[in-house]
Amino acid sequence: MNCRRAEDMFIEYLYGELEPEQAASLRAHLDECPACRTRLAELARVRQLVAQVPDAEPSPMAINRVIAHAREEQERSRSIWGFRWVKVLAPLCVAVVIGGLVAYQFRAGLAPRPIVYAPAKEEQRPAVQEPLPAPEPEKKSSPLTARDAGKLSAPAAPRPAPPRVALREKEERAAPPPAAEHPGVFSADQERLKKPPTAEGERVSIASLPPPPTVETAVREAAAPQSAADSASSRPASPEASPPIRGEAPPAALLSAPQRELGRPAVGTARAPVAAAPPQAKAAAREEAMTSSAAGNKPEASAPSLLNSGDRALEAGRHAEAGEAFSQALKLLLPGHPDRPHALLGLARAQEGQKDRSGALQTYGELAKESPTYRDLAEAKMHELSGPEVK
């Protein structure tokens, strides 16, 4: 290898990017050529000196702005994604629930409305009435007392519907016992618990099974836009469909609006007296949660404003004011809070501005301990501050 060829390799050799075999041949040349050796040593020394030139660094405000921007973006993308999912999932859920409802109603023969309101056709009647015998044995074997069961079964059997008031009374009386026997168990489940194996056919058992609470709730809610009278008028025409369900909970259409309101939560919870609480209790709980969360957020909400005012004061050179703002922010931000490095940096900077060297040293020390992100920066600052020229 000649000197010119060797010189071409100097840069890659200095920066460790030379292939091993080329490096070996260059070393062999250097062993024989003192001129190249000296030249390479000089370049290496210059390189070393350049590497020692300290890096410049941006102001903490610039870093804080970048961090704040990153957080904003993260939050924004999170909320955008959440919103997108809600937009996609909400109609999907509604479609699934409605589809399920319709399918269930048709399977269970619980879609009487079109049949009821259709012009009377003789062939339709038996279809609607067929499930009629089914509830009977089931009611007898229901967990209700014999008295209540008898009363309940009475309106179901005869063709003419019982007067509404009487039915409501019976249902109201019928309501408490299951709750007492199995508190906390869904009414429909209670009935299933007590129900003996039935010899009825498949169709009967499906028809007699109360729909799951969600379905019932959805049925009621779907019926809600209709007037109460409308719903009530449809019931006598197909009383056979309702008793297995209605024996558990008061029929929505037969209740006054407030009662309906109160009765609705009873579907999946205990019974009417207990169920009377939920809407108000829920509202109260929600309100309480909101106020408590608002109270809980209060320090969180004020910390960013303190940080902002600290930043502004720092930029304007009002170091005392900035120091005060960052100190207050630090009181609100517990160790580990992502905004603490921001506050510590700001405070240290303010202390530097106030020539409070020991305070700044201490704050940078805290920053170095708490934030790996700013450890380098804090340590460099500590190094600067502890230098002799500061005196």
Next chain:
Amino acid sequence: MSRYAAGEEAAFEILLSRYTRPLYSFLRRYLGRADRAEDVFQDVFYEVIRGRKSYRPRHRFAPWLFRIGRNRAVDRLRRNGLREMESLDRAANPREEDGDPRVTAIAAGDPDPETLVQGRELGKALEGALAALPPDQREVLWLKEKSGLSLAEIAEITGVPENTVKSRLRYALEKMRAALAEQGFEP
């Protein structure tokens, strides 16, 4: 960067702490003024934040970051209508401009007063020599020394062949050596 691109928020702060100094130093040298360097520095990281989802892990982060940085810096200089390379002291000695004489002490890494004076003088000579380099040579020298990029990556960022990067680096080091020797500092 892959962790940040995957949504790990803390990873961004790690990136920031790792690359703040090299990137800002490069921009500071390239643009000559602290305010411009700071603006561009923020723009670069804003672009990193915006582009995190399009980041491909097979590419190294540093070259990507410095490419953005260089492009932004070039745009900034174009917008200002000049390729402004400042006068020696102001451009290349940001700490001195800020009125901070400790920089050279740190550079020398020695608190002894006599050595400190020498260190300060050496620091000044170094800054002068750096500032006297042609911009293209200074750019590659600074990128190589401070960013940890390979010669090939620097070639890609600066848009010149790798051999050109090598020759620029060699010329830069030789000119630095000559300038320091003129100031009485024989390397």
